[in-house]
Amino acid sequence: MSRVVLITGGSRGIGAATARLAAAHGYAVGVNYVQAEEAARNVVGEIETAGGRAIALRGDVSKEADVVGMFERVAEELGPPTALVNNAGVVMAQARLEAMSAERLERMFAVNVMGAFLCAREAVRRMSTQHGSAGGVIVNVSSGASRRGSPGEWVDYAASKGAIDSMTIGLAKEVAAEGIRVVAVRPGLVKTEIHTAGGEPARVERMAPLVPMQRGGEPGEVAEAILWLMSSAASYTTGAILDVAGGL
Ligand code: NAP
Numbered sequence: 001m002s003r004v005v006l007i008t009g010g011s012r013g014i015g016a017a018t019a020r021l022a023a024a025h026g027y028a029v030g031v032n033y034v035q036a037e038e039a040a041r042n043v044v045g046e047i048e049t050a051g052g053r054a055i056a057l058r059g060d061v062s063k064e065a066d067v068v069g070m071f072e073r074v075a076e077e078l079g080p081p082t083a084l085v086n087n088a089g090v091v092m093a094q095a096r097l098e099a100m101s102a103e104r105l106e107r108m109f110a111v112n113v114m115g116a117f118l119c120a121r122e123a124v125r126r127m128s129t130q131h132g133s134a135g136g137v138i139v140n141v142s143s144g145a146s147r148r149g150s151p152g153e154w155v156d157y158a159a160s161k162g163a164i165d166s167m168t169i170g171l172a173k174e175v176a177a178e179g180i181r182v183v184a185v186r187p188g189l190v191k192t193e194i195h196t197a198g199g200e201p202a203r204v205e206r207m208a209p210l211v212p213m214q215r216g217g218e219p220g221e222v223a224e225a226i227l228w229l230m231s232s233a234a235s236y237t238t239g240a241i242l243d244v245a246g247g248l
Pocket of ligand 1: 008009010011012013014015032033034035036037039059060061062086087088089090111115141142143144145186187188189190191192193194195197
């Protein structure tokens with residue numbers, strides 16, 4: 001059976017590195033983005049140039065119709081999805097909780113939590129042996145923030161990732177007998193543009209001395225962990241949350 005993966009937020013950072021690596025492992029790849037169309041098309045172009053199959057999929061993971069539409073396009077153009085990487089995520093300006101607006105909190109939880117839930121729901125509907133499919137794997141991209149809590153900058157973000165950890169544990173048990181594994185990675189400080197979005201482009205450099213390995217991680221190092229979790233080498237691994245954080 002051909003392997004097909006939908007990677008949310010596949011246009012940049014960890015998602016783009018995962019898209020390239022998945023294609024190198026023989027997956028046909030759905031590369032989701034919400035704004036960065038050129039970046040998504042570049043990832044697709046790189047995969048095609050290397051002889052792989054990929055499509056760019058515009059869609060906001062917090063919008064149900066967009067999510068359903070993405071899964072339908074993947075099924076039609078690449079084949080039934082066998083893997084989902086729930087990677088799309090946002091941070092907002094560093095702030096204390098007392099300064100956070102309701103609008104900000106709604107957006108944070110809509111993208112990071114509702115988005116992951118909607119995508120996981122569509123994946124289960126399309127992968128479960130109860131629905132006549134052959135099973136699959138869902139890899140959630142959580143964050144070490146769920147353990148540390150991110151005081152003074154992103155308590156909202158950290159809590160959104162706490163929800164992802166809980167969903168990983170619960171959904172894994174819910175669908176374990178239906179051929180679907182549900183797992184997660186918790187990256188630490190990784191060199192992507194997300195830190196600029198949070199208002200501190202040099203955040204990785206500032207915090208690197210706090211990491212036992214004394215450095216930030218590369219997106220490709222997280223992608224390697226995701227690809228192992230997706231692979232048959234991880235066939236008895238479900239409900240597991242793998243820290244990829246240099247010891248942080
Ligand atoms: P990034 O470079 O900022 O990329 C974020 C990706 O998510 C982009 O592809 C973006 O699409 C997409 N995205 C954002 N909102 C979306 C939405 N509503 N619908 C669909 N796609 C959306 O971030 P990253 O650092 O690679 O982060 C990827 C994941 O790793 C996130 O879940 C993040 O929380 C997690 N993480 C990152 C770190 C780190 O240090 N970098 C650490 C722990 C966990 P566009 O390109 O179209 O904007």
